[in-house]
Amino acid sequence: MSFINYSQKEINCKIVYYGPGLCGKTTNLQYIYNKTSPETKGKLISLSTETDRTLFFDFLPLALGEIRGFRTRFHLYTVPGQVFYDASRKLILKGVDGVVFVADSQLERMEANMESLENLSVNLAEQGYDFNKVPTVMQYNKRDLPNAVSIEEMRKSLNRRGIPEYQAVAPNGVGVFDTLKSVAKLVLTELRKGG
Amino acid sequence: MAAQLVMYEDEFTKINAICDRLAKDANAKVVFLVDKNGQLISASGHTQQIDTTSLASLTAGNVAAMGGLAKLIGENEFPNQFHEGAKDSLYMTIVATRIVLVVIFDNRTSLGLVRLRIKKASDELGRILESMNRRNSRPEIGSPFAEISDEDIDNLFSE
Numbered sequence: 001m002s003f004i005n006y007s008q009k010e011i012n013c014k015i016v017y018y019g020p021g022l023c024g025k026t027t028n029l030q031y032i033y034n035k036t037s038p039e040t041k042g043k044l045i046s047l048s049t050e051t052d053r054t055l056f057f058d059f060l061p062l063a064l065g066e067i068r069g070f071r072t073r074f075h076l077y078t079v080p081g082q083v084f085y086d087a088s089r090k091l092i093l094k095g096v097d098g099v100v101f102v103a104d105s106q107l108e109r110m111e112a113n114m115e116s117l118e119n120l121s122v123n124l125a126e127q128g129y130d131f132n133k134v135p136t137v138m139q140y141n142k143r144d145l146p147n148a149v150s151i152e153e154m155r156k157s158l159n160r161r162g163i164p165e166y167q168a169v170a171p172n173g174v175g176v177f178d179t180l181k182s183v184a185k186l187v188l189t190e191l192r193k194g195g
Numbered sequence: 196m197a198a199q200l201v202m203y204e205d206e207f208t209k210i211n212a213i214c215d216r217l218a219k220d221a222n223a224k225v226v227f228l229v230d231k232n233g234q235l236i237s238a239s240g241h242t243q244q245i246d247t248t249s250l251a252s253l254t255a256g257n258v259a260a261m262g263g264l265a266k267l268i269g270e271n272e273f274p275n276q277f278h279e280g281a282k283d284s285l286y287m288t289i290v291a292t293r294i295v296l297v298v299i300f301d302n303r304t305s306l307g308l309v310r311l312r313i314k315k316a317s318d319e320l321g322r323i324l325e326s327m328n329r330r331n332s333r334p335e336i337g338s339p340f341a342e343i344s345d346e347d348i349d350n351l352f353s354e
Contacts, residue, residue: 003200003234004340007207011340012234042248047256056260059233059252065351067343072351075233075252091259095232181352188351192343 002097002191010071013187014095015180018120019102020112021053021081024141027170028102029060029076032180035173036062054080057092064184074184081116090123098135098187099124100179102170103158105140105148113158135186138165139179144172200230200293201330206323207237213319214239217296221312222304224283227297228290228320229254236294250297258287258295277306286310290317291324 003012017025026046033044042061049055058078063071079089101120103113121131138159142148151167159165164182168175202210210228218226218240225240227247233255238247262272276287286309288296296317300309 003202003230003232003236005202005207005236007202007204014232043246045249045252056256059249059256061248061252067347067351068340077252087263088260091256091263094259095230184351185348188340188343188348191340193341 002187004070008071009069010073011067011191012073012075013097013184013191014075014077015098015100015183015187016092016096017076017078017100017102018089018116019081019141020104020109020116021083023081023102023104023109023113023116024168024170025078025081025102026054026058028100028139028141028168028176028179029058029078031170031173031176032062032076033060035177040064053082054078055085056080056088067188072188074187076180083115086119086123089119090126093123093127093129096124096127096129096134097190098137098183100137100139100183101158102139102141102168103154105142105154106145107147107149110149110154110157113154117158132161135183135190136161136163137179137183137186138163139168139175140165141168141170141175143167143174144169200234200327202236202327206327209323210237210320211239213316213323217298217312217316221298221300221309223298223300223309225297225299227251227254227299229295229297231255231258231289231293231295240299245299254287254295254297258289286313288313288317291321291328293328294320294324296320 017028019025040063045059047056060076062074062076064074077092079092124131124134140154166175166179170176214226214228214237223240225242228237229235229251233252235247235251265272274289278285283299283301286298290296298309298313
């Protein structure tokens with residue numbers, strides 16, 4: 001649910017990066033943080049464990065520029081991917097405007113991808129959202145790894161809905177901004193419809 | 196799913212005035228108003244040294260986590276939270292179910308005074324927010340961004 005402030009001339013939208021543990025959600029945010037100019041971004045906040053696993057969420061505020069005189073700000077969040085943090089994931093989905101599903105391309109993580117996607121759909125429904133209507137983008141991450149599953153295979157398992165999809169190698173930034181732009185566009189388009 | 200939150204100039208002015216007055220009356224350092232989804236609505240007092248965007252997001256995360264805990268033990272939510280620090284303390288109150296009023300204060304005031312002033316301010320804020328909620332849920336109000344064109348959206352990403 002976006003927040004429009006007429007007085008300050010601002011639109012604020014919330015994007016959540018979802019996906020199984022260690023798929024690269026935090027890495028996406030870190031890359032975006034490192035590659036954006038200081039005046040467009042806020043602090044990257046990571047609530048993580050001592051071993052750098054996300055405990056609650058990562059948060060990065062980003063200003064994209066103006067649209068019809070309104071400053072557009074996107075608040076990017078990640079969820080903790082590990083299965084047992086489900087209660088936290090539900091909380092972070094509250095008020096979401098757009099979702100990036102980060103899938104791990106490695107063969108041995110395919111089951112975890114599917115489980116996480118199913119979990120996303122269930123958790124969205126619990127918040128009153130229909131997964132098929134929430135602006136969502138699919139990112140196939142870790143494409144550089146030798147054990148990466150073919151795109152066709154990933155599409156068949158994870159993207160039957162036919163949402164926009166991007167291949168990525170998040171630590172090098174491949175596909176990271178394409179994914180972000182795509183979900184931002186979907187969210188703004190939804191806003192236009194009055195969603 | 197909750198309706199989109201839209202705030203107009205006069206509401207913003209009224210809300211800011213209430214937050215300013217609360218900061219003064221409670222002798223608090225800073226007063227924030229944050230949407231439960233982590234969007235900052237208003238900030239009053241000595242806000243210069245504080246990263247307000249991060250504060251808003253972490254407040255929302257905290258309130259969400261405590262709300263989750265409340266439900267686990269059969270409560271609907273914990274409407275008030277107090278965190279005591281060595282120098283500064285923080286008080287959070289949920290207003291009109293979807294907004295959080297955050298007051299940061301030090302030993303120049305007391306918890307009792309802060310609570311008293313928060314009570315009055317949150318009643319006033321509640322009335323404004325209820326009227327915003329009612330207006331936002333009226334179906335005849337279309338999206339104020341219905342006029343955005345594809346070109347407008349593309350322009351954001353042109354650089």
